[in-house]
Amino acid sequence: MTAGASEQGASVRTWLTRRLSGVRGKYEACFLFLLLMIIEWIIPGPASLAQIAPHPFWIPVVLLSVQYGSGTGLVVAALAAGLSWAAGWPPQTSQEDFYTYSLRVWREPVLWILCAIVIGGLRNRQIRERLALEERLRITEEQRDTIAGFCNELQEHAAVHERRAATARSGSLEAGLASLQQLREAAEPELTQALHAAVQAWLGQARWSYFPLEEGELRHAHSERARLDACFPVRTALVYAVACHRPRVLSVFDESEASLLDGVGVFAASVRAGENGACLGLFVLETIPADRLDPASAVAVAAIAGALGEAVDRMRPSGAEPASRRPAETGFPVEAACLPHLVAGLAIEPGEVPCSL
Numbered sequence: 001m002t003a004g005a006s007e008q009g010a011s012v013r014t015w016l017t018r019r020l021s022g023v024r025g026k027y028e029a030c031f032l033f034l035l036l037m038i039i040e041w042i043i044p045g046p047a048s049l050a051q052i053a054p055h056p057f058w059i060p061v062v063l064l065s066v067q068y069g070s071g072t073g074l075v076v077a078a079l080a081a082g083l084s085w086a087a088g089w090p091p092q093t094s095q096e097d098f099y100t101y102s103l104r105v106w107r108e109p110v111l112w113i114l115c116a117i118v119i120g121g122l123r124n125r126q127i128r129e130r131l132a133l134e135e136r137l138r139i140t141e142e143q144r145d146t147i148a149g150f151c152n153e154l155q156e157h158a159a160v161h162e163r164r165a166a167t168a169r170s171g172s173l174e175a176g177l178a179s180l181q182q183l184r185e186a187a188e189p190e191l192t193q194a195l196h197a198a199v200q201a202w203l204g205q206a207r208w209s210y211f212p213l214e215e216g217e218l219r220h221a222h223s224e225r226a227r228l229d230a231c232f233p234v235r236t237a238l239v240y241a242v243a244c245h246r247p248r249v250l251s252v253f254d255e256s257e258a259s260l261l262d263g264v265g266v267f268a269a270s271v272r273a274g275e276n277g278a279c280l281g282l283f284v285l286e287t288i289p290a291d292r293l294d295p296a297s298a299v300a301v302a303a304i305a306g307a308l309g310e311a312v313d314r315m316r317p318s319g320a321e322p323a324s325r326r327p328a329e330t331g332f333p334v335e336a337a338c339l340p341h342l343v344a345g346l347a348i349e350p351g352e353v354p355c356s357l
Helices: 002-042 058-068 070-087 098-167 173-185 188-203 234-245 255-261 297-315 333-345
Strands: 207-214 267-272 279-287
Touching (some): 058 070, 058 098, 070 098, 173 297, 188 207, 188 297, 234 255, 234 267, 234 279, 267 297, 279 297
Antiparallel strands (some): 207 279, 267 279
């Protein structure tokens, strides 16, 4: 609607400009002819201007045709012909007949009209080109102003977001590091809340599950909206076995691990007591926001699993036996017996079977 109103306003301004130019040309013609007629009346004798060659009426005809185009030029030529008749024609000589005299009298009025048509037509073309250039310039200026406005708005939005990012506690690097430190130092009653805060700081509103290893068995505890389905505990035990064997985060972005994590989650990592310590459980990231769905998020999962492992290891009694590194002791005898076959069917590379039975 704004663009249409702008175009309509531009059309109205163009029309008014043309109309005012024509009116101004007519006023100028009236002034010139009035001046010439005063000279005609001042000079003694009949048809004094008509005896001057070329006729003085050529001045307004040529000037206004060049200035305003053929429309104003034709009006001025007709006005010049009428005024020349009013001022009087030159007398007819004895050697001229009617046709010769008429030709001599009407030659200049006809030439005035032809001059207005020819010179005014050339001027009309120049006027059209100038108006076209003015319109293009107007459109270009509007586009420039629009782009400049968008740039200013974009700069303001960028500045606002930069200030928010610089001053926001949530989602910042400091908040993420602080959440990991709180997770490492969390007591057992606060572990779930600290783990949830760490996941939210690093990965946003993600769904996760934590399976601690208790007395050699995986437990479905400390879960964020945990789901118990047919994949548990066989699939989870298999993921745990592979995660314990591979010292890195399992990811669906890895073709050899995507089928293994099918129905379990997006990322999975073993919870260890230190970098090379015993396995204490399994951390699974079930869902993740679309803007965080990136292979680089595995680094955040590894950091969270590492901090969780330090917290769990710190909470263990000092005299307790460390959890076994072997998945065969995870408390799933039936499933553990099937692990080699399941691993082979899930594209695990030869020599990487995570348990020996």
